[in-house]
Every structure is written in C-alpha cells, then in structure tokens.
Amino acid sequence: MMTVYLHSRKTPFASALQAGLIKSGVPVTQAGADAEVLLILPSPSVAGDADGHYPHAILEELPDIRQFPQVRRIILVSSTEVYGHGDYLCGDCGPIREARRYEKHLELKRWELFCPYCKEMLMPTPTREVSTPAPLTDWGLRLLALEKQVEGYCYQSAASVTVLRVSYPYWTEPTYLALHPASPLAHFCHTLLADQAATLFEDGYQMRDMTHIDDIIQAISAVAHHPYPPNPVYNIGSGTRLTLQEMVAHCQDALGKTETPYVFSSMILHDQPRHSFPEIERARLELGYAPSVSILEGIYRLGQALNQTASLPN
Ligand SMILES: [Zn+2]
Numbered sequence: 001m002m003t004v005y006l007h008s009r010k011t012p013f014a015s016a017l018q019a020g021l022i023k024s025g026v027p028v029t030q031a032g033a034d035a036e037v038l039l040i041l042p043s044p045s046v047a048g049d050a051d052g053h054y055p056h057a058i059l060e061e062l063p064d065i066r067q068f069p070q071v072r073r074i075i076l077v078s079s080t081e082v083y084g085h086g087d088y089l090c091g092d093c094g095p096i097r098e099a100r101r102y103e104k105h106l107e108l109k110r111w112e113l114f115c116p117y118c119k120e121m122l123m124p125t126p127t128r129e130v131s132t133p134a135p136l137t138d139w140g141l142r143l144l145a146l147e148k149q150v151e152g153y154c155y156q157s158a159a160s161v162t163v164l165r166v167s168y169p170y171w172t173e174p175t176y177l178a179l180h181p182a183s184p185l186a187h188f189c190h191t192l193l194a195d196q197a198a199t200l201f202e203d204g205y206q207m208r209d210m211t212h213i214d215d216i217i218q219a220i221s222a223v224a225h226h227p228y229p230p231n232p233v234y235n236i237g238s239g240t241r242l243t244l245q246e247m248v249a250h251c252q253d254a255l256g257k258t259e260t261p262y263v264f265s266s267m268i269l270h271d272q273p274r275h276s277f278p279e280i281e282r283a284r285l286e287l288g289y290a291p292s293v294s295i296l297e298g299i300y301r302l303g304q305a306l307n308q309t310a311s312l313p314n
Pocket of ligand 1: 091092093094116117118120
C-alpha cells in the first residue's frame with residue numbers, strides 16, 4: 001500500500017477527503033519525506049463570489065517537489081470545470097466541441113446550445129478527455145494552468161503525473177453545507193433546512209453529474225496502485241446525471257420538506273455550462289474505476305446525515 005501525502009489548504013473538503021482516505025485503509029502521512037504518492041487538492045484561498053470568481057491566485061499552492069524524494073506518483077485533483085461547455089452533438093453535423101452560448105440568446109431565455117454551422121439545437125453528450133479545454137470561469141482557467149504546471153513535475157522528479165478531472169465533488173456530511181451557495185446541492189439543502197425557497201437559475205433543466213467522495217477516493221486509490229496509468233488525464237464522475245429541478249425535488253424528499261417551494265432567479269450566470277457530465281469510460285477501462293454512489297443515493301445519504309444532525313439536542 002502506497003503512502004499518501006495530501007497537499008491542500010485546510011478546507012472542509014480537504015478534511016473530509018483526508019478522513020475518507022484513512023477510513024478506506026489508505027496510509028496517509030503527515031511528512032512529505034515518507035510519501036510515495038503526492039496528492040494535490042487545489043482549493044480557492046477565499047470563498048468565491050456568487051459568480052464563481054476567485055480573486056486569489058492558486059499557483060503558489062504547489063509544493064516544492066524536492067521535499068518529496070520518495071514520491072513515485074503525483075495525483076492532481078482537478079475539475080471537469082476546465083472543459084467549459086463540453087461536448088455536444090448536432091443531428092446533422094455530428095460531434096460539436098466548439099459550441100458556446102451568446103448573451104443575446106440568454107437574454108431571450110434561449111438556454112440550450114445551437115449548432116454553429118446549421119443552427120439546429122444541440123444534444124449534450126458526455127464530455128471526453130480529448131475535448132479541448134475552454135474554461136468559462138477563472139477557477140477553471142486556474143485549474144488548467146495548474147494541470148500544466150504539475151505536468152512539469154515529471155521533468156524534475158522520477159514521478160509520473162495523473163490528473164483526475166472530477167465532476168462536482170460532494171460529500172455527505174453536514175460540513176458539506178459550507179459550500180452553500182456555490183454548489184447547487186449544498187444550496188438546496190441549506191435553504192430547505194431553513195424552510196426557505198431554494199433558487200434555481202435558467203429553467204432548472206440543466207443536467208449535472210456529481211461525484212461522491214467515496215468514488216473520488218476510489219479513483220485516487222486506483223491511480224496510486226496502478227503500475228503505470230496509460231493516460232495523463234482521467235474524468236471522474238458518478239456516471240449518473242440529474243437536472244437541477246430533479247435534484248431539488250430529491251433534496252426535498254430526503255429532508256422531508258416537500259411543501260417548500262423553489263424559485264427561479266432572473267439573474268443570468270454567464271459562466272455556467274448549460275449541461276455538464278463527463279464520459280468516464282477511460283477511467284473504467286484503464287483504472288478499473290467503478291462508481292458506487294449514484295447522485296440519487298448520495299442525496300439520500302446527505303439527507304440522512306443532515307436529518308440526524310437536526311434531531312440532535314443542542
Ligand atoms: Zn449542425
């Protein structure tokens with residue numbers, strides 16, 4: 001079993017990840033000198049504003065690789081956010097990777113993407129690793145820069161670098177609500193628990209895949225133990241997807257708040273993809289990755305954890 005060193009700021013996600021790794025039997029060391037696997041989890045130094053902009057650079061977060069003489073594998077936890085809009089399909093023209101949304105369309109509430117060639121409405125398809133990254137957010141752009149920087153590590157050490165692009169990570173403990181309002185799922189649970197209406201953007205039919213922490217740990221473990229991962233980048237997701245409307249409805253069920261309405265915001269978020277779900281076949285085939293927690297199961301678990309906390313005496 002390879003010894004893992006987690007390099008991260010002290011965030012709720014980092015704490016949950018560290019605890020989850022230890023719980024699943026992965027040896028985690030506090031000393032870089034012993035580590036065989038360097039696990040880098042970037043996180044913004046300050047909470048982003050409502051538009052997801054993070055004013056602080058994260059490039060200074062990278063550790064000095066010379067402090068890790070035993071390291072054989074470097075794993076960077078990146079995000080599918082680096083893809084931007086991701087992959088779409090036109091019924092007439094085939095796969096489209098350069099689709100975008102225009103301000104004038106958003107103002108007319110034309111939420112879906114249209115083919116740049118024949119103007120037909122596009123079908124979202126799972127985004128593959130070969131898709132050209134085109135981040136919509138500062139955070140996505142910074143992560144992409146970090147991916148390039150970490151790639152450079154393999155020239156300075158004997159370690160190989162693997163990037164995991166994780167789709168909307170979440171964990172099923174009360175600390176997850178710290179991500180409200182940036183994460184829709186945290187926002188839904190936070191507002192519903194307070195008997196307030198959750199806010200949905202656009203028409204609520206945006207599709208998302210979300211990755212439970214157990215599956216992120218599974219992917220990290222698979223990379224750490226793989227003799228040599230054939231590819232430098234792998235998408236990680238649950239392989240399931242829900243619309244945000246479905247997500248909020250399942251949160252209502254899980255929290256027993258079926259009477260609480262949700263409202264639509266008239267605000268247009270220009271830096272959000274319409275749909276976002278990754279193709280995870282590469283990780284399945286090459287790492288033996290098999291996601292174990294569907295989004296539905298995850299929402300149920302999160303609801304249970306939150307209901308238990310709410311029923312505890314103060
Ligand atoms: Zn077309």
